[in-house]
Amino acid sequence: MQVETRAAEEVLNTSASVQKKQVKKSFLKRMMKQKALLAMSVPFLIWLFIFKYIPLWGWSIAFQDFKPALSLTDQEWIGFDHFKFLFTDANFYRVLRNTIGMSTINLVLGFVTAIGLALLLNEIRAAKFKRVVQTISYMPHFISWVVAASIISYGLSLDNGIVNIILIKLGIIDKPILWLGKATWFWGINGISDVWKNVGWNTIIYLAAITMIDPEQYEAADIDGASRLQRIRYITLPSLKPTIVILLIMNLGYILESGFEAQYLLGNPMNLDYSENLDIYVLKYGMSMGNFSIATAAGIFKTVVSFIFLFSANHIAKKFDQPRLF
């Protein structure tokens, strides 16, 4: 607790370093008065340091020849050897390709479908019908990926899968396809699954932004005789631009977060080459093979690259005078 209050003092002191003594005095006085507030936040501050900051120290094991049997202080330091291994490992490049491939597909598909659905929902005038559609479209977001994966793999299955049944009835294919057995199709299946699960949920933020649009714009458009599509094209879509840009920036920072559950749960030995991503690589090296150092190194790589992406995206947004995160 002392450490934290000292750090907090520093924050206060730098903001008003001239009246240092005065601040310190009133600071202590205020602190005594705010015992209840301290009691409500300090335990969680300690929790925060243990569970969110201490693991950062665990990054050091990426630079060590980590042996679980030894204590953390007795480990042997070996520098960047694990990173060198990563960059020569063909599997690492494969999972990196899969990660970027899938997150790009998810990003593009996710954006286009959510914006499209929000625009179409906004054009529905029957309020009750609209609400029912929205409620139903949120549902897949609330179920777990385990349930979703179970449903998806059933829907894509060879014998009773609805996808094969429909495609055969329509005459598009003449015998059932083992969809999850085709490695090269996995990115697409993963992307469509992600859209199915989250498209309804992702419209919420766009629909909220649409309610902010000044109704007078639409009235003026009506007087000019604009059609529905023209109103979408020239009023709604441009008004959504700031929202779209900021969400795009946020999502670019997560380009190496292609998700883990969908790939892990829909993955099988037949599609492994295209379903394994960075998170699964970390899990495999760390938990299955027990090589904590390499797994941590891969984790660090992911975090650092994400950081660079986030800051670059923010910088680009600043250049083009767009809204940005920080």
Added chain:
Amino acid sequence: MKQKRLFKATRHHSGAGDYIFDIFNYTFMVFLCVIMLYPFLNQLAVSLNVASDSLKGGIYLWPREFTWANYQHVFGEANIVNSFFIAVLRTVIGTLTSVLGTAMVAYTISRKDFVLQKFVTIAFVLTMYFNGGLIPNYLLVKELNLLDSFWVYIIPGIIGVFNLIVIRSFIEGIPESLFESAKIDGAGDFTIFLKIVLPLSMPVLATVSLFVAVYQWNSWFDVFLYNSSTPELSTLQYELMKILQNSNASLSGKTAADAFANANSSANQVSPTSIRATMTIVASLPIIMVYPFLQKYFVKGLTLGGVKG
């Protein structure tokens, strides 16, 4: 705001193009609902159909030979009943502790006069941008002796920063005068939190409770990572995940799930497909029944967090 909504002013269509647009749009929405709902209704139908009959195929929206046998079988398995109980327990305890804790911290950082306000806020918000990663987190949990324990479901995730920001934004919207008058009446900070902040924040607390409860109910990865060697702490989602993994491992079919089913097949006539469908329904029904009633709140809560976060 709703009254002001856009298209009320223009009730007339401006042309044939608009009719075509409407027909397309409404058809599309019905199609969308079918895609979202069908998989559940199909699983429900399979779970209520006689297992041996389901294998012949052709079950779509309605069971052909109705039976409760699949449910009786699933709830006859001691480990599944136990995993259901653990899932309920972690959802209830996890949600209560998380919402209460997050609300407390949110209140303290909503108070501009709080001495640690800036420090606590920054310390929490910073953690949105980095993460120790799988292995360091695992080692921490191991060091803290939380492996193979129920509390690993509760403690590591007790506060979510997004939820914290959502609740703080809401509390900041409570009129200052309410706090002032309570202070004049001699109420301390803790009394204010209990008597004013908590009751007035109910809408946002309902939203956050839903988010946390859904997260808790749906979790399986922490069970897998930390408690996989303690079957009595398994949850429903993890049990379903194991069945799914078994059928993934060999797509052709003869797996542990079959063995599980075959062990009882002479008596109960169950199959892996039926068990999976039944587990799917049991694992998702509680959430599906709850979330529509909280829709108004979570839409508002999400918007608040999105705009101010």
